[in-house]
Every structure is written in C-alpha cells, then in structure tokens.
Amino acid sequence: xxxxxxxxxxxxxxxxxxxxxxxxxxxxxxxxxxxxxxxxxxxxxxxxxxxxxxxxxxxxxxxxxxxxxxxxxxxxxxxxxxxxxxxxxxxxxxxxxxxxxxxxxxxxxxxxxxxxxxxxxxxxxxxxxxxxxxxxxxxxxxxxxxxxxxxxxxxxxxxxxxxxxxxxxxxxxxxxxxxxxxxxxxxxxxxxxxxxxxxxxxxxxxxxxxxxxxxxxxxxxxxxxxxxxxxxxxxxxxxxxxxxxxxxxxxxxxxxxxxxxxxxxxxxxxxxxxxxxxxxxxxxxxxxxxxxxxxxxxxxxxxxxxxxxxxxxxxxxxxxxxxxxxxxxxxxxxxxxxxxxxxxxxxxxxxxxxxxxxxxxxxxxxxxxxxxxxxxxxxxxxxxxxxxxxxxxxxxxxxxxxxxxxxxxxxxxxxxxxxxxxxxxxxxxxxxxxxxxxxxxxxxxxxxxxxxxxxxxxx
Ligand code: UDP
Numbered sequence: 001x002x003x004x005x006x007x008x009x010x011x012x013x014x015x016x017x018x019x020x021x022x023x024x025x026x027x028x029x030x031x032x033x034x035x036x037x038x039x040x041x042x043x044x045x046x047x048x049x050x051x052x053x054x055x056x057x058x059x060x061x062x063x064x065x066x067x068x069x070x071x072x073x074x075x076x077x078x079x080x081x082x083x084x085x086x087x088x089x090x091x092x093x094x095x096x097x098x099x100x101x102x103x104x105x106x107x108x109x110x111x112x113x114x115x116x117x118x119x120x121x122x123x124x125x126x127x128x129x130x131x132x133x134x135x136x137x138x139x140x141x142x143x144x145x146x147x148x149x150x151x152x153x154x155x156x157x158x159x160x161x162x163x164x165x166x167x168x169x170x171x172x173x174x175x176x177x178x179x180x181x182x183x184x185x186x187x188x189x190x191x192x193x194x195x196x197x198x199x200x201x202x203x204x205x206x207x208x209x210x211x212x213x214x215x216x217x218x219x220x221x222x223x224x225x226x227x228x229x230x231x232x233x234x235x236x237x238x239x240x241x242x243x244x245x246x247x248x249x250x251x252x253x254x255x256x257x258x259x260x261x262x263x264x265x266x267x268x269x270x271x272x273x274x275x276x277x278x279x280x281x282x283x284x285x286x287x288x289x290x291x292x293x294x295x296x297x298x299x300x301x302x303x304x305x306x307x308x309x310x311x312x313x314x315x316x317x318x319x320x321x322x323x324x325x326x327x328x329x330x331x332x333x334x335x336x337x338x339x340x341x342x343x344x345x346x347x348x349x350x351x352x353x354x355x356x357x358x359x360x361x362x363x364x365x366x367x368x369x370x371x372x373x374x375x376x377x378x379x380x381x382x383x384x385x386x387x388x389x390x391x392x393x394x395x396x397x398x399x400x401x402x403x404x405x406x407x408x409x410x411x412x413x414x415x416x417x418x419x420x421x422x423x424x425x426x427x428x429x430x431x432x433x434x435x436x437x438x439x440x441x442x443x444x445x446x447x448x449x450x451x452x453x454x455x456x457x458x459x
C-alpha cells in the first residue's frame with residue numbers, strides 16, 4: 001500500500017535541506033538518517049519522495065514530506081529489475097520533481113530561507129533541474145567508497161575485457177581495483193545491460209557537476225579509496241558515517257518489524273551464541289537454495305535467528321517450501337521472522353555471527369556492533385563489500401562457491417567457534433574501536449560532519 005499522507009508543512013527556520021532518496025530500502029534508510037543528523041544541527045528537512053515505496057511519514061513528524069507521482073502505471077515497475085526501474089524513473093520523474101522543487105524553492109524564497117538539495121546520485125536527472133532552478137545539489141552515495149569506485153570503473157572493466165564475465169577468468173585478480181577478483185565486479189541482471197553503463201556515465205558526470213559528495217562511511221575504514229575518490233572527483237567530499245550511530249532513529253523500515261526476535265534472543269543463555277541470518281530487502285533465492293540454507297542451519301547445531309522476507313523464495317509466499325516437521329525438529333534452536341529490528345538484533349549480547357548478503361547498510365551495521373560475518377553476496381556492490389570483509393578487514397568468511405548444506409554447515413562452525421573465530425573477533429574489536437574513535441569529538445566523521453554543516457549553511 002502506498003503511504004500518501006503528507007505531514008502539514010512545519011514552520012521553517014534556518015536553511016532548508018531538501019532530500020530526494022531513491023525508493024529502495026537500502027537507499028531510503030541512510031537518506032532519512034542523514035536527514036535526522038542535519039535536523040539535529042538546526043536544518044529544516046523536507047523529503048521529496050515517489051509514491052512507489054514511499055517512506056513512512058508518520059515516523060518522522062519533524063520532517064515535511066512531499067510525495068510526487070511516479071509517472072508510470074502500477075505494475076510497470078518492480079524492484080526485481082531495479083536498473084530498468086531507475087532508468088524508467090529518471091525519465092518519468094523529471095516533470096513531477098521539477099514542479100515540486102520549484103514550489104518548494106518559491107515558498108522558501110518568500111520566507112527568505114536558503115535551500116540545498118541532496119539526492120541519491122542515481123537520480124542523475126536532478127542535476128539539470130537543480131541547475132535550471134539555481135539551487136545547489138549535493139549527492140549522498142549510500143554504498144561504500146570502494147564499491148562506488150568499482151561501480152564507476154565498469155566501463156573501463158569492459159574496455160579491458162574483464163566484462164562480460166568469462167568463467168575461465170573469475171578467480172583472476174583485477175590489478176586496477178585491488179583486492180577485487182574478476183568475479184567481484186558488479187553484475188546486475190537487467191533487461192538491457194547497456195542501461196547499466198549509461199547509468200554509470202550519467203551518474204559520474206552529474207556528480208562531477210554537483211556541489212559535493214557525501215558517504216555513509218568513515219575515513220579510517222577506506223583511507224586509500226577515499227584518497228582515490230578525491231583524485232577522481234574534484235568536488236568536496238564528506239565522510240560522515242556511520243549515520244545510524246549518530247541519530248536517535250525512528251524506524252525507516254518499509255516492512256513491519258517482527259519484535260518477537262528480541263524476547264527470543266533474551267531467552268538464549270550463552271553470550272555470542274546465536275547466528276543472525278538476513279539477506280536484505282531485495283535478494284531472492286531459488287527453492288533449492290532455500291532448502292540448502294535451511295538444512296545447513298539445522299545441521300550446524302547452532303542457534304539461529306533467520307529473516308525470511310515474504311517473496312524472497314522464488315515461487316513461494318513465505319515458508320511453504322520447508323519440509324513438514326522442519327521447525328518442530330529444531331527443538332527451539334531456530335526462530336524465523338519476516339523482518340527483524342536488525343540494529344537491535346546485531347547489538348544483542350547473544351548474537352555472535354551474521355550470515356549476510358553484504359548490502360552496505362548491513363555490513364556497516366555489523367562492523368559497528370563488532371559482529372563477524374559469513375558473506376553470501378548476491379549482486380552489485382555486495383560482492384565488493386564481501387571481498388573487503390574477507391580479504392581487507394579480515395572480519396568474516398566467504399561462502400564463495402555454492403549454496404550447499406555441508407559447505408554452509410562447515411562455514412557456520414568456523415564462524416561460531418574455533419581459532420579462526422577468535423582472530424576475526426579480535427580484528428572486529430579493533431574495527432569497532434575505530435568506529436567509536438571517528439565519532440568522538442575531534443574524530444574524522446565528527447570533523448567531517450562539522451565541515452558539512454558549515455558548508456550547507458554557506459549556501
Ligand atoms: N533490515 C532490517 N530488518 C531485516 C533485514 C534488514 O531492518 O530483517 C535493514 C537493515 O538493518 C539495513 C537494511 O534493511 O539497514 C538493508 O540494507 P542493505 O544495504 O544491507 O541491503 P539491501 O536491502 O539494500 O540489499
């Protein structure tokens with residue numbers, strides 16, 4: 001159901017920040033978190049959003065929400081092919097977005113309020129609209145810096161012959177993008193692969209023309225890639241993450257959270273004994289893979305909390321594919337929910353491992369809570385994030401080859417016990433300390449946020 005409620009416009013003061021998130025969970029969440037951080041610094045926040053996947057305005061009564069039509073018919077778009085979706089929306093949203101922004105700017109000018117627009121860089125059409133309406137536009141890239149650079153490098157990867165992927169070269173290193181292997185390059189299945197390259201070119205050009213680039217990451221996590229990004233884009237760059245550690249956060253979940261996860265975790269006695277399993281808001285598995293995952297979890301002998309998002313098993317609504325008696329056979333060792341309060345789950349003292357698809361938000365959330373990962377990337381930037389988790393930060397294992405119950409069982413045992421786990425946990429603790437440091441007064445993200453707020457106030 002679309003949420004078409006509009007909160008009444010609030011009395012505005014100071015500068016106004018107009019945010020325009022991409023309508024996908026992993027992009028909406030950090031954009032709203034950034035909104036909260038900037039609100040706490042005295043900015044008025046307006047969220048322009050499509051009806052498609054609209055955020056829950058009632059959770060953010062301090063923001064002004066302005067819905068715009070998607071410009072396409074219901075059923076014409078689906079997140080299954082999100083490259084096709086964003087390609088379409090970069091055309092259909094131009095008129096509605098322009099009208100909405102023009103109205104916001106004219107209201108603001110009557111009140112003598114200055115404005116800045118912050119959009120997802122995938123909304124590349126917004127740069128031309130911002131230029132026309134003479135409002136500065138910044139971009140928030142919601143992925144890691146490393147995967148952003150790898151994404152931008154795809155046209156070069158094609159020129160050099162790494163793409164399209166060839167089975168014989170999958171294990172080869174990509175010297176232009178260390179530590180990546182050929183198989184880590186972004187593969188996004190879409191009906192017209194040329195759309196991906198066109199999107200990257202448009203995105204990079206309009207970032208270069210923008211007033212600045214913001215990342216939900218921090219300097220100490222990706223120092224070399226940050227330096228490279230500064231060389232590549234001659235616009236101011238701010239690394240102010242991790243966002244969710246800096247704002248009291250209302251839920252930005254598009255799906256209702258099942259709170260039963262927390263009392264179930266409370267009942268577990270041993271600290272760090274539970275494996276949390278979630279593959280984010282978009283990933284889909286086949287029925288055969290789902291069964292391998294289920295048996296791998298069951299046979300591991302470990303306790304687990306498993307998020308099975310409705311519609312995430314091809315051909316099923318939810319758990320129909322599980323063999324009868326599977327849940328009873330677990331004898332209370334497993335708990336399955338449709339959607340969990342993930343931040344709370346990862347911060348829970350009984351959670352000791354995270355089997356993840358390595359979306360950037362999930363990866364960063366695990367780092368912030370010091371939870372080692374078992375990586376099973378599906379597509380896009382997830383493969384890059386997984387490579388960094390395993391080979392750069394060395395705080396996780398990689399399920400690299402196939403989703404097969406014995407391999408899963410073995411990986412769970414390594415993640416949840418033994419010498420390897422001890423080492424991963426030590427490195428995780430060190431990374432978590434870096435998170436704590438970067439957010440403290442004088443830390444890198446603290447300083448970058450200071451600079452960002454001064455910069456925004458200068459428009
Ligand atoms: N998430 C959640 N509950 C769940 C699974 C995921 O709240 O059961 C949240 C998670 O905390 C993260 C977001 O959904 O903030 C998923 O974003 P991510 O970038 O990890 O992956 P995507 O969904 O974009 O693939």
